[in-house]
Structure formats: C-alpha cells, structure tokens
Amino acid sequence: MCAVRGLTKTYPAVRARRGAPGTPQVRATDDVRLDIGRGEIFGLLGPNGAGKSTLVRQITGLMRPDSGGVEILGHDIVRHPERASRILAFLGQESTALDELTVSLAAETTGRLRGLDARTARAERDAVLDELGLTALAGRPLKKLSGGQRRLACVASALVGERPLLVLDEPTTGMDPVARRAVWAAVDRRRAERGTTVLLVTHNVIEAETVLDRVAVLDQGRVIACDTPTGLKEQVAGEVRVDLVWRERAPLHVPEVAALQERAVESGRRWTLRLAPDEARAVVATVTGGSAFAALDDFTLATPSLEDVYLALGGAVRQGLVKA
Ligand SMILES: Nc1ncnc2c1ncn2[C@@H]1O[C@H](COP(=O)(O)OP(=O)(O)OP(=O)(O)O)[C@@H](O)[C@H]1O
Numbered sequence: 001m002c003a004v005r006g007l008t009k010t011y012p013a014v015r016a017r018r019g020a021p022g023t024p025q026v027r028a029t030d031d032v033r034l035d036i037g038r039g040e041i042f043g044l045l046g047p048n049g050a051g052k053s054t055l056v057r058q059i060t061g062l063m064r065p066d067s068g069g070v071e072i073l074g075h076d077i078v079r080h081p082e083r084a085s086r087i088l089a090f091l092g093q094e095s096t097a098l099d100e101l102t103v104s105l106a107a108e109t110t111g112r113l114r115g116l117d118a119r120t121a122r123a124e125r126d127a128v129l130d131e132l133g134l135t136a137l138a139g140r141p142l143k144k145l146s147g148g149q150r151r152l153a154c155v156a157s158a159l160v161g162e163r164p165l166l167v168l169d170e171p172t173t174g175m176d177p178v179a180r181r182a183v184w185a186a187v188d189r190r191r192a193e194r195g196t197t198v199l200l201v202t203h204n205v206i207e208a209e210t211v212l213d214r215v216a217v218l219d220q221g222r223v224i225a226c227d228t229p230t231g232l233k234e235q236v237a238g239e240v241r242v243d244l245v246w247r248e249r250a251p252l253h254v255p256e257v258a259a260l261q262e263r264a265v266e267s268g269r270r271w272t273l274r275l276a277p278d279e280a281r282a283v284v285a286t287v288t289g290g291s292a293f294a295a296l297d298d299f300t301l302a303t304p305s306l307e308d309v310y311l312a313l314g315g316a317v318r319q320g321l322v323k324a
Pocket residue numbers: 011012026027028046047048049050051052053054055
C-alpha cells in the first residue's frame with residue numbers, strides 16, 4: 001500500500017544574522033524505510049523533534065526529500081507529488097486554511113475539493129458531523145470553537161470524500177475523552193468497512209497501544225524499532241514496572257532506598273523503576289516494611305506498557321546501546 005525507501009531530509013544550517021542567532025543543520029529524517037499494508041493502522045511514535053512531521057510531509061508529497069522514495073498504491077509520490085491529494089487525506093497540525101469557515105462549510109468544501117458532487121458532499125458532511133457528535137456546532141466558524149472542538153472539526157473534514165489512505169498528525173490533541181473515542185471509532189469503522197489504511201503520528205503511547213496495529217519508533221530521524229505493540233513490549237518482557245509515590249520525599253536514609261535512586265526515573269514525588277521480578281519483590285518488601293513505609297504514600301506493580309518500551313528505547317539510544 002505504502003512503501004517508504006530510504007527517505008532522508010536535512011534542513012540546512014541558517015547563518016547567524018545581526019540580532020538573530022543561527023541554527024545548525026538538522027538531519028530530520030535519516031534513511032527511513034517503512035512498509036505499510038492495506039487496512040493497517042500504523043503509528044509513528046517518537047519524542048519532540050524526532051522527525052515525525054517531516055516524515056509525513058514527505059510521504060504526503062508536501063515536502064521533497066533530499067533522497068529516497070515513496071510509493072503509494074503504485075504511485076511515485078516524490079516524482080508526482082500532485083497525485084497525493086487523490087490518494088490520501090492529510091490532517092496536519094495546523095488548521096489555518098479552514099479557520100474562517102463554519103464546521104459545516106469546512107466539511108462540505110473539503111468534500112467538493114475532493115471531487116464529490118454537491119449532493120454527495122452535503123450527505124457525507126451530515127453523516128460525518130453526526131458520527132463525530134459535531135451537529136450542534138455545525139453553524140459555528142472554526143475560529144470560534146475551543147481547541148479540542150476545532151481539532152474535531154478538522155478531523156471531520158479529513159474524513160469527508162473517501163481516500164484509501166488517511167494520514168493524521170496528532171489528530172486527538174486537546175480533545176476530551178468522548179471526542180477521542182469518537183475519532184478512534186470513526187477511524188476503525190473506515191478500516192473495517194472500506195479497508196482504509198491509516199498512518200497516525202502520536203505522542204500518546206497509551207492511546208497508541210489501544211488503536212495501532214503496528215508502530216515505528218522514531219528517534220533523531222531514524223526508525224529505532226518497528227513492530228506490533230505486543231512485539232515491542234516483548235523487548236522489555238520479563239521486567240516489572242514498580243511505581244513508588246512518596247508522601248513528601250524519598251527516605252534516603254534507608255540504604256536500600258538510597259541504592260535504588262540511581263535506577264529510578266523521578267517525577268515529582270513518584271519514582272518509576274523497571275526491575276526483574278525478584279528485584280521488584282525485594283523492593284516491595286523494603287518499602288512496605290521498616291522505616292521506609294512511613295514515607296510511602298502509594299505503590300503499584302505492573303507489567304510493561306508501550307510507554308516503558310518507548311522510555312527504554314529512548315534511554316538506550318542516549319546511552320549508545322541502540323545504534324541511532
Ligand atoms: N523548517 C525547519 N527548518 C529547520 N529545522 C527544522 C524545520 N522543521 C523542523 N526542523 C527540525 O527538524 C527536526 C524534526 O522536526 P519535526 O517537526 O519533523 O519533529 P516531530 O517529530 O514532528 O516533532 P513534534 O513531536 O515536536 O511535532 C527537529 O530537530 C526540528 O527542530
């Protein structure tokens with residue numbers, strides 16, 4: 001369905017001018033290879049600046065790569081970027097082009113631009129607004145909506161006028177749980193009923209874990225892992241995640257606690273540790289007995305989530321354990 005071959009893009013350095021600092025050159029995507037199958041919900045996951053948006057802009061024909069190729073349904077998108085709009089619907093991070101329109105007109109206009117006749121565009125508009133719970137807001141201009149509502153209206157527009165590939169860059173940013181569910185249900189329905197393929201950029205690993213068939217983890221422009229969420233989790237299988245929440249601060253006077261500090265990821269009063277099961281048992285015994293217990297507010301033990309994999313891979317890259 002979509003084959004990405006060796007996509008590479010370097011943003012050139014900008015020389016410092018009077019008053020404005022220069023920027024070094026950045027290799028935003030570095031020899032990226034992906035194969036996305038028809039009907040797959042495929043995720044791109046990675047930290048800020050990993051190169052996700054640059055990659056989707058190249059895949060959607062909006063940016064020319066320095067080298068490499070993109071083939072979607074047999075079309076060479078690097079050579080013929082104008083063909084992309086007929087094969088795919090792209091929801092970018094910005095909505096400025098639609099901001100002046102009402103929710104209803106934004107959806108209808110997108111349908112018309114995608115070649116629907118007026119009647120079909122109106123029918124699809126009504127169906128999508130209803131599906132996403134936007135009917136009550138249909139007459140409001142996008143610029144007068146809340147951030148989450150505006151994002152939902154942009155998703156609605158992206159869904160009008162069927163395309164075999166949907167490319168969604170952080171579609172649920174700012175949305176409440178009801179809106180998020182409506183989006184995922186709509187995406188899933190298109191895949192189930194029409195075999196739509198979805199390429200999804202996200203930061204939200206928990207969400208990713210529930211909706212994605214496969215995920216590529218990007219770091220510094222490179223794909224450092226690509227597998228099903230379950231497959232990725234097997235990379236940290238055999239480990240247990242231990243979360244310790246201290247009442248005020250960690251009781252570092254307890255030697256066993258002090259010894260744990262360097263392995264813990266600290267976030268406020270919370271320590272998160274990934275440990276072998278017998279180590280985890282020993283930690284629980286330490287913190288639930290003796291003087292450490294008085295300092296403990298809460299603790300949880302859990303099997304690894306995709307978030308743990310993500311953190312483990314990110315950490316490995318920084319320590320040079322995975323070739324970045
Ligand atoms: N127009 C540009 N000129 C120069 N450098 C850029 C430009 N756009 C992005 N970059 C740099 O390229 C790298 C990749 O950026 P990109 O926006 O693709 O990352 P991202 O993974 O989408 O990040 P985020 O999750 O924050 O949206 C970053 O280091 C960024 O600073």
